[in-house]
Amino acid sequence: MAGAGDSREKAAPGEVPRASTSSARSEPAEGRKPEVPSAGPATPRLTRTEQTEREISLVVRARCPIVYVVTWEEERAARVLTRIAERLSKTLYFWSCSQGFEGGKLRVSEAENPLLALAYVAESPERAIFVFRDLHPFLKDFHVVRKLRDIVSELRRSFKTVVILSPELVVPMELDKDITVVDFPLPDVGELKTLLREFLKRVGERPGVEVSLSEELIERVAQSVTGLAMNEAESVFAKVLVRDRRFSEEDLPTIIAEKKQIVRKSGILEYYDLAETMADVGGLEGLKEWLGVRGLAFSEKARAYGLPLPKGLLLMGVQGCGKSLTAKAAAGLWKLPLLRLDVGRIFSMYAGESERNVRAAIATASTLSPCILWVDEVEKSFSGTLSSNLLDAGVTQRVFATFITWLQEKTEPVFVIATANRIEDLPVELLRRGRFDEIFFLDLPRQEEREEIFRIHIRKRRRDPQRFDIPTLARESRGMSGAEIEQAVVSALYRAFPEDREMTTEDILASLAEIVPLSHLAREQVDWLRRWARERARPASPGEPEELP
DSSP states (O other): OOOTTTTTTTOOOOOOTOOOOOOOOOOOOOTOOOOOOOOSOOOOOHHHHHHHHHHHHHHTTTOOOOEEEEEHHHHHHHHHHHHHHHHHOOEEEEETTTTTEEEEESSSHTTTTTHHHHHHHOOSSSEEEEEEEOGGGGGHHHHHHHHHHHHHHHHHHEEEEEEESSSSSOOOOGGGTTEEEOOOOOOOOHHHHHHHHOOOHHTTTTTOOOEOOOHHHHHHHHTTTTTSOOOHHHHHHHHHHHHSSEGGGGGHHHHHHHHHHHHHHHEEEEESSSSSOGGGGGOOHHHHHHHHHGGGGHHHHHHHOOOOOOOEEEEEEEETTTTTHHHHHHHHHHHHEEEOOOHHHHHSSTTTTHHHHHHHHHHHHTTTTTTEEEEEHHHHHHTTTTTTTHHHHHHHHHHHOOOOOOOOOOOSSSEEEEEEEEESOOGGGGGTTTTBBBBEEEOOOOOOHHHHHHHHHHHHHHGGGGGSHHHHHHHHHTOOOOHHHHHHHHHHHHHHGGGGSOOOOOHHHHHHHHOOHHHHHHHHHHEEEEEEEHHHSEEOOOOOOOOOO
């Protein structure tokens, strides 16, 4: 094979020969201070695709024999590989089991066989990048694995590289030291903004089409479709436009809902539609104000200002006081996808599966960012960490360690809202500052808050709150949670319905009289919880709490 293994062959521009060494840096002359480079213009921030292009180019120039690029987006990856090949003056070949080599010299019928295709790679004298599409099923065949091992040394000596392009990572043990894995990322917000501008510019010229080109909307829509591939994002844009021939802020919930398909495939996370708003939350004015301010920090303007991304919230309090409702309303306020982590689905009977599940859940949430990840009743999920070594061979402890490490170190805009009822069962590591931005305590609602809660639930049942004696209802429900107030309204409807009449204040008062509130059933626990939170957590409602009746 002419020239394929010649170590004296000259490297392409920018390509370092295998045996070359880096040149020594010049030292400043004795007695002279080294020159300090002047501050020039800021370096443009690279997109995810550009960063990955640099990484692949680097490993190709370093003569890594086999590069495994993990991606679903073949066309987008092919464009990157084409640019790399052009820059390094290399021929680019694409292979698939259905078409053989594109532009290769083998007949298609022969090139469909991966063994013959690899033999062609070994014999080729060209400077080339050979891209194998979906080779991963063949990597379970030892003959293909052996052939790859046979040509590795040839690839290292030549200017040839094998690139495996596949959505699934399959690395045989025999090739573990010879394969360099590169994860091809989904497009970032900047790339999606560019795609959206091009799409809106193209469709905006059509008659009868109304589009909004405001920068704020473009950024919010681009953030809403993060986690989707380029073709998926463009399909979502087209779907929204076809529905009513308009593209405006009103389409954001529809765009966000498209992410539901990704979440359903994960099997561990649950997607919630944006059905609740802050208007559905009674009281908790301190928490509402905090969420309103923090929601602004997800924008590019906040990044330029120097604001870090918000990490999350730990909501603790009496059961039924609005912790879960707040998580849902926060997603509605910020117009972000709400994902619920079902920790019960994480744990598996098979060794190592639980750890893989939690990593998969984290990866899915990161892919769909910016989003809100809701961990409901977190104390039930991780209460067994101290005895984990004795009860489950340390599985709970390892899953918890993976979760809190990610919580501390994450850089993706995934806002975590964890809720807890029994504070004494929470692992102390979860309460450390840095895991969450703030710890809020949701107490039993006060008089004015109960009035607001009654109005909300009466209005939800399509009744006019002005027809009811709201102050009296609030006084008679002292010590009750928001959930218990809602149940009283529902019970009053059941009272009135069989008699074919409207619900009245007396019906609600009768229902309240039948309810034994949790603050009475578990008085000692509620008292202890309120005392604990008074000095250790931030109150969700400003002002002094009411004494229990």
